[in-house]
Structure formats: C-alpha cells, structure tokens
Amino acid sequence: MHQLIASPFLEQHVLVRPGSRGGALLPEARYDELRALDPSEWAPPWLVEAVASQWPDLNVKDQFLGEFLLVRQPSSWGYGKASWEVNLGCNYACKHCYLGLKMNSGMPWEDKQRCLDIMAEAGVLFLQVTGGEPTIGDFMRAYRYAWNLGMMITVSTNGSLLWRENLLRLFRGCPPYRVTVSMYGAMKASYDGLTQREGAWDQFVQGMNAARHARLPLRMSIVVTEDNAAEEQAMVDLCESWGVEYEVFTNMTPTIYGGGEVLTAQSKEHLRLRKTFTGCNAGHTFFRLDPHGQVSICKIGRDDQISLPHEGIEGLARLGAIADRLMLRTGGCSGCTIAGTCRVCRPLAKHYQEAKAPLAAYCQHGEQKG
Template sequence: MHDLIVSPFLDGFLAVRPGSPACVRLPTDLYEEVRAGADNTVPAWLVQTAADAWSLDLDGKAARSALLVREPTELAFARASWEINLYCNFGCKHCYLGERPLAGLSWDDKVKLIDIFRDSGVLWLQITGGEPTVDPDFEGAYRYAYRQGMMLTVSTNASRLWKPDLLRLFRDCPPYRVVVSMYGATEESFDELTQRKGAWKNFRKLMAAARNAALPLRVSIVVTDDNAHEVDAMKAVVQGWGLDHHVYTNMQPTFSGEGDPLLVQSTEFLRKRPVFEGCNAGVTFFHADPHAKVSICKIGRDDQIDLMTEGIDGLRRLGEISDRLMLRTGGCTGCSLSGSCRVCRPLAKVYQEAKAPLGMYCQHGDTKEMVHP
C-alpha cells in the first residue's frame, strides 16, 4: 500500500500522506519528475520532504510501491461528499434527511462512481449517510476509494466503531479524519435525542476503542433542547479525551420541506451566521446522493445530474447549475438586505419551503411573517 499520494490539486500539486493532516505543495517540475519516475527509487528531494513533514523514511524505496501518483484531469474538482446510504440506526430528532431508506447503488455502480470521483480530480472524499458504516458495501467502497488515492473522511455516529473489522480497515487504510457526532453527556439526554436506548453506554465504549486505535477523531457536538444544559459537560468530556471539537447548533429543515428539525433547536445557543460571501459549490466540489445523483452540495439539490446515466461528462454542467441556484430569486429578488444575507440562496429555499420563520434565516427576521414558497 502506498505511503504517499502525489496529486494534482486545484491549480497546483500536492504530496499528502493517508491519515495525516499535513500536506506539501509541489512545483510543476517536481510533480512531473515523480510522475515520470515510476520505475526509479523515490527521488532524494522527496525522501527529505517525507522525513521533514511526516517523519517517514522513504530512502531507497521504489517509487512504484511507495508512491501513488495521480494523473492530471480536465475537470479538476478537489473535493466531494458522498451519501453512501441514507439509512441510519439512530432516529435523531434533528435529522434533516427525512425518510431514510436502506437503498443505494449496487457494488458495480459504487465502483463506477468512485472511478468518476477519481477521474474528476477528487482528492478529498467525505463518506457520509445516514450512517455510512451500516451500508453493506461500506468496507469495500472505502478500501477501493483509498486504493484510488483519495484522502477519506468518514462522518459517523460512531455506533459501530468498536467492531474489529472496521478498526482493522482503518488501521490498514488510514482515514484523513473520522468525524463523530456527540448528542449528550448523560444517558438521559443522549438516548433521548437519538431515540435509541443504550446509545450513550455504547458511545462511551466505542470512543474508548476508537481512541485506543489512535483514529484521527474529531467530535461534532450537536446542541438541541434535549442537551443544551450539558454543553459545557460535553466539551469537558471531549477535551478530556484530547480531541478537537466543533459545536453544531443551527438545524435545518428536511429536504422534503418539513420543519420538524427546527423544533428541537436550542434558542439559547443558536449561532449568528456570518455574512454569506459565496462558495465554490459546483465549481471545486460537489455532492453525490446514494443513487449517484449529483448536486452542487448537500443543500442545493435542485437540478441533479445522474452520473450513472451521463457519466463524468455530466459534471461539466455543475458550474452553470451553481451560478443559477445562487441567484437571489424565489422571494429574494430585489431584497434591500441581500448584500448582508447570512445564508446562501439554496439554504434560504429550504427554509422557505418549510415555511420557517424569517428570523431563522433572513435579515428581515424582526417581522412575524411566515414565508411561503
């Protein structure tokens, strides 16, 4: 298995190591030298770079075995997220997915999709769900994507992280990051929010196993009415584990237009979003659902592209779709506060379809008006 990945990335080139957050930018001539030298030993300059950046000894190693060199691509996307399956073994009150059937691509089509990720330039791939590790093809898909030279992030509720097969997979094919959601600091709150009895006890056990396996963990602390009184306690637990964390407070409606997730928000901890200044959704990254329907991101799911039908050429349309979806339309045209809006147009549309109060997403939120689609 490769020690380093040498790859095009946006308008340049990177050397990265699976399981490590460190990366090294490479000039074009050095990338081309590595690309042309598959039959040689690792060049001296890269041996030194690997030693400095990762304490990795590549001296005398054959480039063909130590390095995975990715070819340039015309599309040059950098990142993608993939809902491998919507099914989840939790029933969290704040979930924005709505219906969560156990359904997705066949194994052959999963391989085809991962090949499209690779050939479109995707270097960082986030595998999510639902709960991704319950998908019957998760281990095979993860291993296959790893072998194609992708830096993998898994977003999980961690309910299966204690399983020996999964820990062995992550040992053999180190993830870039494992992002774990935390739903409380006590059995009462954790089990209530996830609607699964025993979820808290299992969480404690599996986090011990994951930490013992030295996984690159990051914790997403989810704050709702059920656990808002435990925010400091949740932070203390995570800090005691020596892990990084992010506090997630603002929920969003489901994609089927239901506002139920908004009802469990803790108003005390709602975060004021910064002014939206644009993003590269559909330009340098994209999102794929369980059936390989691709959108600019997980929020802007209109005008999806069926990659199983169109193949990689379908991705060429994402930039134009992104430009169209980001326009201030559908109730926002001509708004005098659009220059200081705090959500993108696709997210505003999700709130509007759920008939959410303006104050949850709009600068005109001092009114009591409900916005209708």
C-alpha cells in the same frame, strides 16, 4: 499499498499522507518528475528529504517509488473535493436530522465503482463519506476502493460502530484522513432521548473508547439541541478531556424535503447568528453524490441533479451552470436591499421558506433590532 500520494489539487500539486493532517506543496516540475519516473526506480533525494521533513517517522530512503507512492494523474475537470452519502439509512432516529426519512437503499456495486472511478478522474482528492450512518451496509468495500484510488477520506459517523474489529482493521490498513463523530449529549438520558434509541449512549462510549485507543484522527461535531442544551459545556469538557478537537453546531436546518418538523429540536437560547455568506464554490470545485448516483452542487442545493452512472463524467459539465442558477436570489429574496449581507445561501434560504420556518432562523429581516 501506498503511504503517500502525489496529486494535483485544484490549481496546485500536493504531497499528502493518508492518516495525516499534514502535507506539502509540490512544484509542478517536481510533480511532473514523479509522474515520469518508473515505480521501480529509487526515491529521488529531494523526495526523501521532503518526506523526512514533513513526516519524521517515515523513511523512504533506498525504497522503490512503487513501494510507498501513488501518483495521481492530472484532470481537466477542476474538482478537488466531493461528498458521498453512501446510504441514508441509520441506526439512530435523531429528532433534528435534516435527512428526514431514512431509507436503506442505494446503487448496485458496479455503479458505486463507476461513480468512484469518475470522481477520481474528475480530480477529487478529498472525499467525505457520510450518510445516514455510513458504516452500515456496503461501507468497507466502497471505502477500500476509494482509498486505493488515492483519495484522502473523511468518514462522518455517529461513532456507534467504531468498536467493530473489522472496521478498525480496515482503518489500520487504509488510514482515513479524518473521522468526524457527531456528539448528541454528555449523559445517557439526553443522548438516548435525542437519538430516540435506547442504549445509543453506551454504543457511542464504546465506539469512542475503541477509536481513541486505535488513535484514529478524530474530530467531534457537538450538536446542541433542546434535549441536551444544558450539557453544552459538559460535552466540550468531555472532548477536551479526550484530547480531541471539536466544533459546536447549534442551528438546525429543515429536512432535505423542505420539512420543518426537525426545527422543533432547536434550542432557541442557543440559536446563533451565522457569518455573512460570501459565496462558495459548490458545483465548481466540489459536489455531492447521493446513494443513487445523483450529483448535486451540495447537500442543501439538490435541485437539477445529474445521474453520474448514466451520464458519466460529461454530466459534470452542466454542474457549474446549475450552481450559478441556484445561487440567484429568487422568490421572497429577489429585490432584497440587504442581500449582500445575508447569512445563508439562496438554496438554504429556500429550504427554510418551504418549511415555513420563523424568519429569524435564516433572514436578517427577522432579527430583533435593539
């Protein structure tokens, strides 16, 4: 079982370690050297020194390469990251959830394997596994398979099941790159109210206690809504007392079906101006995969999807053109004289428009001028 991964990543080559945020850039010649070496050979001195410098607790001196290193092969497809919704089902019913209907459905195991193999072939090194709640259903088998392919995995979860011993055992043997936990309140009443599940707070606390004890690489996503708005600082204080990094999210988005019902969870007092949208590489260097094997440019731009199990890796050749088309200003945004300073991408603006959201939620024209 590997402890290190040497891999191409976009236009570079990197040395990374599952469970660790750190890494090192590899000169192309060093990467090619590792590719050429037999797994039964000793670790070269320069690699021993590089590992000791980056990870002092890891000693690979006098070890065979195959005992600790996985070398990933080059890819001509140019993708470095991907996100996979393994299941849209969830044990919560959060008022603000952008997924709308939460259906427990997905692909047969053979298609999941095929999709993961294709992602690895496409160059995906960093994989975000999300849902719904990803840790329910066939999560562990899919996680282990992706990990064995040499992917650095982030798990996005509500944390309610992180106390399970089989899950913690999996993470000990196959460390994740990061575990991102959504936080929906600092007290039982608000947490259970937003998730619409009695006992959800107790499960969250139990999961967080177990995750912290296991020293999982945690990061919190603090979600501020009308239900818990008064507890924003309390949630921040709790994260800081745990010694866990965090990010605060306040702006709600419509559902993936264009529904605006979840926007009522928005705390108007906490609505924040987004930064100017300057473009992204959605569809060009990363993509999203849904539970049925449908690929889109991202979680928002879900139009013109590609069936990865049926089309195979060749289907990804169409993704860049789809991305460019979806980013074009159309509908109510075409001809806008201040589109260059817009704070949302075109696919997200389209969702807001379909949901008949207040203009101020996504467009500069709706902002009050003082």
